[in-house]
Amino acid sequence: MSQTAAQTSSGAGQLMSVPALLERNATVHANRPAYREKEFGIWQSWTWKQTAEEIEALALGLLNLGVAEGDFIAIIGRNRPSLYWSMVAAQSVGAVPVPVYQDSSAEEMAYVLDHCGAAYVIAGDQEQVDKVIEVKDQLTNLKHMIYVDPKGLRKYDHHQLHQYSHVQEQGRAARDEFSDDLAARKAKLTYDSICVMLYTSGTTGRPKGVVLSNRNVVESAKNVSMFDKLTEKEDILSYLPMAWVGDFIFSLGQSYWCGFCVNCPESEDTMMTDLREIGPTYFFAPPRVFEGQLTNVMIRMEDAGKLKQKMFHHFLAHAKKVGGLILDGKPVGMMDRLKYRLGDLLVYGPLKDTLGYGRIRVGYTAGEAIGPEIFDFYRSLGINLKQLYGQTEATVFITVQPDGEVRADTVGVPAPDVEIKIDDKGEIHYRSPGTFVEYYKNAEATASTKDAEGWVATGDAGFIEESSGHLRIIDRAKDVGKMASGAMFAPKYVENKLKFYPDILEAVLFGNGRDRCVAFINIDLTAVGNWAERNNIAYASYQELAGHPRVLETIRNHVEAVNASVAQDEMLSGCQVHRFVVLHKELDADDGEMTRTRKVRRRIVEEKFADIIAALYDGSEQISTRTEVTYEDGRKGAISATLTCVDAKVQSPMAQQVAAE
Amino acid sequence: MLDAAESYVTEDGRTIGGVVMEMKNITLRFGGVVAIKDISFDIREGEIRAIIGPNGAGKSSMLNVISGFYVPQEGEVWFHGAKRPPMKPYEVARQGIARTFQNIALFDGMSVLDNVMTGRLNYMKAGMFQQAFWKGRAEKEEVENREVVEKIIDFLEIQAIRKTPVARLPYGLKKRVELARALAAEPKLLLLDEPMAGMNVEEKEDMSRFILDVNDEFGTTIALIEHDMGVVMDLSDRVVVMDYGKKIGDGTPDEVRNNQDVIDAYLGVSHD
Numbered sequence: 001m002s003q004t005a006a007q008t009s010s011g012a013g014q015l016m017s018v019p020a021l022l023e024r025n026a027t028v029h030a031n032r033p034a035y036r037e038k039e040f041g042i043w044q045s046w047t048w049k050q051t052a053e054e055i056e057a058l059a060l061g062l063l064n065l066g067v068a069e070g071d072f073i074a075i076i077g078r079n080r081p082s083l084y085w086s087m088v089a090a091q092s093v094g095a096v097p098v099p100v101y102q103d104s105s106a107e108e109m110a111y112v113l114d115h116c117g118a119a120y121v122i123a124g125d126q127e128q129v130d131k132v133i134e135v136k137d138q139l140t141n142l143k144h145m146i147y148v149d150p151k152g153l154r155k156y157d158h159h160q161l162h163q164y165s166h167v168q169e170q171g172r173a174a175r176d177e178f179s180d181d182l183a184a185r186k187a188k189l190t191y192d193s194i195c196v197m198l199y200t201s202g203t204t205g206r207p208k209g210v211v212l213s214n215r216n217v218v219e220s221a222k223n224v225s226m227f228d229k230l231t232e233k234e235d236i237l238s239y240l241p242m243a244w245v246g247d248f249i250f251s252l253g254q255s256y257w258c259g260f261c262v263n264c265p266e267s268e269d270t271m272m273t274d275l276r277e278i279g280p281t282y283f284f285a286p287p288r289v290f291e292g293q294l295t296n297v298m299i300r301m302e303d304a305g306k307l308k309q310k311m312f313h314h315f316l317a318h319a320k321k322v323g324g325l326i327l328d329g330k331p332v333g334m335m336d337r338l339k340y341r342l343g344d345l346l347v348y349g350p351l352k353d354t355l356g357y358g359r360i361r362v363g364y365t366a367g368e369a370i371g372p373e374i375f376d377f378y379r380s381l382g383i384n385l386k387q388l389y390g391q392t393e394a395t396v397f398i399t400v401q402p403d404g405e406v407r408a409d410t411v412g413v414p415a416p417d418v419e420i421k422i423d424d425k426g427e428i429h430y431r432s433p434g435t436f437v438e439y440y441k442n443a444e445a446t447a448s449t450k451d452a453e454g455w456v457a458t459g460d461a462g463f464i465e466e467s468s469g470h471l472r473i474i475d476r477a478k479d480v481g482k483m484a485s486g487a488m489f490a491p492k493y494v495e496n497k498l499k500f501y502p503d504i505l506e507a508v509l510f511g512n513g514r515d516r517c518v519a520f521i522n523i524d525l526t527a528v529g530n531w532a533e534r535n536n537i538a539y540a541s542y543q544e545l546a547g548h549p550r551v552l553e554t555i556r557n558h559v560e561a562v563n564a565s566v567a568q569d570e571m572l573s574g575c576q577v578h579r580f581v582v583l584h585k586e587l588d589a590d591d592g593e594m595t596r597t598r599k600v601r602r603r604i605v606e607e608k609f610a611d612i613i614a615a616l617y618d619g620s621e622q623i624s625t626r627t628e629v630t631y632e633d634g635r636k637g638a639i640s641a642t643l644t645c646v647d648a649k650v651q652s653p654m655a656q657q658v659a660a661e
Numbered sequence: 662m663l664d665a666a667e668s669y670v671t672e673d674g675r676t677i678g679g680v681v682m683e684m685k686n687i688t689l690r691f692g693g694v695v696a697i698k699d700i701s702f703d704i705r706e707g708e709i710r711a712i713i714g715p716n717g718a719g720k721s722s723m724l725n726v727i728s729g730f731y732v733p734q735e736g737e738v739w740f741h742g743a744k745r746p747p748m749k750p751y752e753v754a755r756q757g758i759a760r761t762f763q764n765i766a767l768f769d770g771m772s773v774l775d776n777v778m779t780g781r782l783n784y785m786k787a788g789m790f791q792q793a794f795w796k797g798r799a800e801k802e803e804v805e806n807r808e809v810v811e812k813i814i815d816f817l818e819i820q821a822i823r824k825t826p827v828a829r830l831p832y833g834l835k836k837r838v839e840l841a842r843a844l845a846a847e848p849k850l851l852l853l854d855e856p857m858a859g860m861n862v863e864e865k866e867d868m869s870r871f872i873l874d875v876n877d878e879f880g881t882t883i884a885l886i887e888h889d890m891g892v893v894m895d896l897s898d899r900v901v902v903m904d905y906g907k908k909i910g911d912g913t914p915d916e917v918r919n920n921q922d923v924i925d926a927y928l929g930v931s932h933d
Contacts (some may be wrong), residue, residue: 040811041774041823150876151816155674269821 017189026052035081038266058089061171063117069094077124091356100628110135219433221253232259275356287370315343323380374410395434483511487574518616567651584641597618676708687736714903729753759848780845833864853885
């Protein structure tokens with residue numbers, strides 16, 4: 001067992017809050033790096049000791065500004081050490097940190113800030129400050145705002161606005177005055193104090209504030225850190241939204257539990273470069289990141305020389321054959337092993353380095369299903385990529401895949417201390433130390449989600465595979481429906497198969513209560529754009545490319561291939577796509593069509609594009625439509641387009657029914 | 662009319678200082694062609710001054726006169742209260758004037774970072790040998806200059822392309838790199854030759870934002886040429902309008918917009 005695990009047995013008694021963990025790290029790991037951030041082209045780093053000092057200065061500064069126990073402090077911005085410190089400083093003074101999605105519009109932000117009654121806001125930069133100022137009139141509780149990056153803010157009215165570093169300076173200056181108060185407030189923190197409040201992105205309705213206690217966070221972080229044998233030597237890259245529970249657990253919970261280093265990229269655009277420079281040992285990404293990287297690799301290989309291409313494809317084929325088996329510790333022949341070694345030297349090693357996965361020990365993907373081919377690609381290179389299943393209400397972890405039992409089609413076994421049951425409707429329920437306290441100011445929703453015994457309904461339908469004990473997810477329980485014929489309608493199943501093609505970014509299937517299924521497709525501009533360039537197809541806009549006959553033809557081939565594969569499944573063969581359109585715009589969170597975590601809001605899409613769905617069902621060849629779009633700065637505009645409805649071949653047994661009509 | 666030394670405060674709260682550069686009766690000829698005919702105007706400290714006009718009006722020539730690249734046959738250029746003698750471009754650069762070009766003039770094969778570093782040339786004093794062997798002050802200078810450059814890269818949000826060769830960048834970004842290089846010289850007066858030519862709406866908005874930010878954050882005086890009227894009117898404090906080498910208007914955007922000569926030059930007049 002690791003050193004960290006050994007410490008836990010001795011110290012677990014007192015380690016009942018994040019500030020307490022910080023105190024331990026500042027002693028035990030005093031000179032190990034806690035945070036790194038690339039700024040001005042150089043990785044700056046802070047040890048745990050320095051981190052503790054920074055956080056203390058900020059906490060004293062917050063006391064100086066008059067933060068009371070139980071106040072809510074909203075934290076908005078991209079992943080930066082200073083904002084992670086803000087969360088811990090807030091906890092230290094007995095306040096509740098509420099990280100908010102940084103790409104939320106001002107209105108969305110207003111809802112969250114008003115709902116929790118935030119008294120303080122700590123924002124990353126001018127953009128976020130502007131948004132809060134825009135809706136300030138609706139926020140009666142708001143007392144002070146703090147910003148990190150002063151760029152562009154010099155001339156703002158500073159009555160309620162403070163620069164982060166000044167707050168810290170004032171805190172340091174007032175140390176004598178407030179240090180007793182700070183120590184007293186920290187001492188009051190227990191396992192049942194609120195650790196954080198996170199707003200769910202909400203595929204339906206308004207976001208709900210999920211209250212997580214120190215017990216939820218510390219226990220979950222501890223359990224899974226031990227499950228994966230994480231130590232203080234790990235390096236992670238923190239680039240996923242801070243408001244998302246996953247980032248909170250990985251970058252805060254687990255980092256503080258194990259004492260490992262959190263690395264923050266320079267900006268959103270530099271994430272891939274920074275990933276390569278850091279080479280994390282523990283990594284978490286939604287499938288779209290892995291998909292995007294694979295697409296990029298393939299595009300770049302097409303530009304490479306003949307010899308390189310040959311070598312790449314040859315060794316990749318070999319990796320596909322034995323790589324996964326070697327990773328799982330299964331028996332593989334001597335020659336194959338040697339060849340894999342050679343491949344590692346020539347292809348896999350350099351490739352992993354380029355991707356930033358050279359040092360990875362444990363990698364997770366979650367949030368959506370990942371394409372089996374993509375999953376296997378990474379595993380065959382020797383990257384220990386695994387899947388987990390979780391949600392905010394569970395403090396992430398419900399099931400995880402143990403090393404050596406990794407498959408693309410399951411999400412693993414229950415995480416340590418988690419109990420799972422499937423009800424008679426097929427919905428998954430769980431109970432664990434991570435089970436959330438409540439939805440803030442929403443007792444009704446709390447009661448309908450969590451029963452008296454602590455069981456939580458996930459809203460997902462699934463089953464436990466008898467042979468392996470692994471959980472398999474079918475779909476969101478409320479999305480699973482019936483077609484007119486009575487056959488099961490599980491849209492996600494088909495959509496995922498479609499999305500596994502690099503050309504297809506997003507797909508939405510319709511067919512609940514209907515006699516057949518139709519689909520919306522979003523093309524992936526990177527992949528299709530590159531293809532167009534290669535084939536000398538000129539296009540001026542996304543819309544034009546999306547409507548190009550050759551693009552439609554390619555997509556039709558994909559859809560038909562998916563139909564063939566769906567037809568194999570007896571239960572779901574009714575879900576084959578009869579007709580589809582390639583949409584003229586990308587589904588976007590700014591237009592409300594997706595959540596901030598990029599999950600499709602099915603109902604809104606259905607309402608918004610009702611005319612297109614109607615055209616798909618009534619057999620029209622084309623449909624002219626006009627769609628309202630919202631720009632990033634909140635302005636609205638509209639785009640008009642004429643879309644072609646494309647017919648796709650379907651396979652029997654559905655074909656027979658169509659013939660019978 | 663304001664006195665040359667007087668300063669005033671704009672509507673958005675910026676202080677515009679006294680005159681830093683004055684063009685007095687400039688005439689510039691290329692053989693028999695008169696590119697600029699008897700033009701006078703001034704540039705005040707901290708303002709954004711635009712020079713506009715239809716194609717061939719002599720805008721770029723005017724900018725080249727300001728930058729010292731062309732020496733006018735008649736007239737005088739006054740900079741910081743002194744008449745400027747004919748100068749070599751590098752001497753002008755040392756006076757604190759930097760510029761960007763209409764047809765991007767970057768080193769294509771070099772990375773963005775290296776391109777921007779060239780803007781620091783006037784701040785590097787180490788000799789060739791010191792540079793080559795990384796001895797003496799060469800290292801210290803490089804570190805100091807890199808720091809300045811990195812702050813500019815951060816300011817203009819081009820971190821992601823720091824190591825990318827310029828040739829691989831799209832047009833809009835190249836323009837931004839050029840601006841970065843000009844800023845690296847920490848100029849007192851920044852000349853922008855059509856900073857928004859050939860850009861789409863979004864790129865124009867970004868560029869406008871950066872120009873305003875540069876002016877606001879560093880207090881840099883900016884003179885720019887542009888033929889997109891909309892952009893100019895939003896950005897600048899005062900506008901000079903040129904047509905066929907002559908000055909036909911000078912004043913605030915509102916004054917210029919309502920000037921009949923300017924309207925005629927832009928919309929044309931009927932010749933009946």
